[in-house]
Amino acid sequence: GGLYYTYIPGSWALSATMESDKYLATSAVSDGGYSPYRYEAGSDLSIDANLPDCGGLPVSYQGKTYNTVEIGHQCWFQTNLDYDNGCTTKTWVNSTDVGWCGYYTGGPFANEGLLYQWSAAMNGSTTAGAQGICPSGWHIPTHDEWTTLERTVCTSGTCTTDFLYDTATTGWRGSDEGTKLKVGGSSGFNGILAGSRDTGGSFNNRTSNTNIWSSVESGGNAWKRNLNSGNATVNRNTNNKAYGFSVRCLKNWLYSLLICHCE
Numbered sequence: 001g002g003l004y005y006t007y008i009p010g011s012w013a014l015s016a017t018m019e020s021d022k023y024l025a026t027s028a029v030s031d032g033g034y035s036p037y038r039y040e041a042g043s044d045l046s047i048d049a050n051l052p053d054c055g056g057l058p059v060s061y062q063g064k065t066y067n068t069v070e071i072g073h074q075c076w077f078q079t080n081l082d083y084d085n086g087c088t089t090k091t092w093v094n095s096t097d098v099g100w101c102g103y104y105t106g107g108p109f110a111n112e113g114l115l116y117q118w119s120a121a122m123n124g125s126t127t128a129g130a131q132g133i134c135p136s137g138w139h140i141p142t143h144d145e146w147t148t149l150e151r152t153v154c155t156s157g158t159c160t161t162d163f164l165y166d167t168a169t170t171g172w173r174g175s176d177e178g179t180k181l182k183v184g185g186s187s188g189f190n191g192i193l194a195g196s197r198d199t200g201g202s203f204n205n206r207t208s209n210t211n212i213w214s215s216v217e218s219g220g221n222a223w224k225r226n227l228n229s230g231n232a233t234v235n236r237n238t239n240n241k242a243y244g245f246s247v248r249c250l251k252n253w254l255y256s257l258l259i260c261h262c263e
Contacts (some may be wrong), residue, residue, distance in 0.1 A: 044047035061135040069188040072152035080113030087120040097241040105203045112194040115244035134249035140215035141250040143223040172233040196243030211245040
């Protein structure tokens with residue numbers, strides 16, 4: 001029926017829904033399927049059985065459970081990652097990314113997870129979009145994937161100019177997107193203000209600030225996103241990889257990579 005495409009070259013198959021941004025918003029919500037974010041055929045969910053699902057479905061990983069939230073075409077962990085693959089045994093060295101991770105001093109605190117230096121978050125990889133320390137089928141979000149999230153929750157008339165797919169635009173961006181992404185915000189992302197550990201080893205700004213890593217390098221630094229209790233906007237910038245920041249995992253949704261950004 002023109003609703004999805006399957007390619008079978010031999011012993012494996014690749015299936016993907018074919019979507020157009022121009023018509024998705026008006027058509028997907030009323031096409032008879034259960035998801036307002038993709039085209040479906042009636043209410044027969046069997047055709048969708050092998051596509052990823054999201055929206056509150058918990059993920060069990062290394063003895064802990066993480067709720068998920070579907071925001072636009074993306075599926076995010078709803079709480080910060082709290083997995084130690086041995087990184088807590090690394091000895092902190094000021095101003096050096098040695099692959100350390102650990103709890104904010106006095107922690108752990110509910111849903112705040114561990115703070116990771118960049119190489120610990122990436123599990124030693126330097127590839128944008130790498131799985132990193134996330135579970136199989138998930139990955140450390142790229143700089144552009146953070147931008148997609150910002151655009152999704154943006155409802156102003158300047159979304160495309162506030163949140164650019166580039167590496168030149170930095171600083172506090174948008175209008176109220178930070179409020180939507182923080183705990184209690186309308187997006188469901190629940191960006192908890194878990195603080196961070198600076199390059200000198202000090203823990204700072206718990207309950208007032210959070211920084212969350214991306215998987216994209218910028219010279220000796222890496223891109224991240226910052227939410228603050230005193231700002232309704234979102235900060236995009238780079239920081240030294242030796243900082244200890246939070247991690248959110250993003251699902252590898254094949255169909256989200258194949259959306260046609262055309263008319």
